[in-house]
Amino acid sequence: MQSPKPPRSPQVSARVRLVDAAHELMRTIGLARTTTKEIAKAAGCSEAALYKHFSSKEDLFVTVLMERLPKLGPLVRRLAESPGERSVEENLTEIARQAALFYAESFPIAASLYADPQLKRRHDEALRELGAGPHVPIEWVDAYLRAERGAGRVAPDADTYAAASLLLGACAQRAFAYDMTPSGLPPQELGEFARGVARALLRGLGG
DSSP: OOOOOOOTTHHHHHHHHHHHHHHHHHHHHOOOTTOOOHHEEEEEHHHHHHHOOSSHHHHHHHHHHHHOEEEOOHHHHHHHHHHHHHHHHHHHHHHHHHHHHHHHHHHHGGGGGGGGHHHHOOOOOOOOHHTOOOOOHHHHHHHHHHHHTTTTTTTTTTHHHHHHHHHHHHHHHHHHTTTTTSSSSOOOOHHHHHHHHHHHHHHTTTO
């Protein structure tokens, strides 16, 4: 197993070092096995210092998702606030591309939770209190598609929540469905996949 990277220079803020250390540990040994004590040690600070910046390991996990992984949330929120900047197909293609990258990086981090149902239950409760969880990206994409529906760029009877679920479900599936194939890779490169999913979805939306 790959060893965690050394912490950044002490001149870098403790918060940045903590997020970097959490990202590296969660990526290499999994969320379930990563502890706040190990994160603090890898960041070169005390566990007490960690709790000055973050309320819990789950808080750090959400921060890693938001600050160290591909930026799905800011993209979709911006599109929801300003629909019409580009074509719906272009926007859906970019969402699919970013979502596929996001899930490819986040799944290996969180997968270890599923081996311990009790730990996962505690983790789910903590994320619920933080207003986070896997449902949130679906809500973001649904909000964007509702904005496009309001702008008249998709059909007025389009089921935006179903469309958001289908889009992100395809991206999530791509993150783990091909590990056991001879190549270990998806059959399409990322850009082709994103364009294909966007076009298929847009036909269903009546755009």
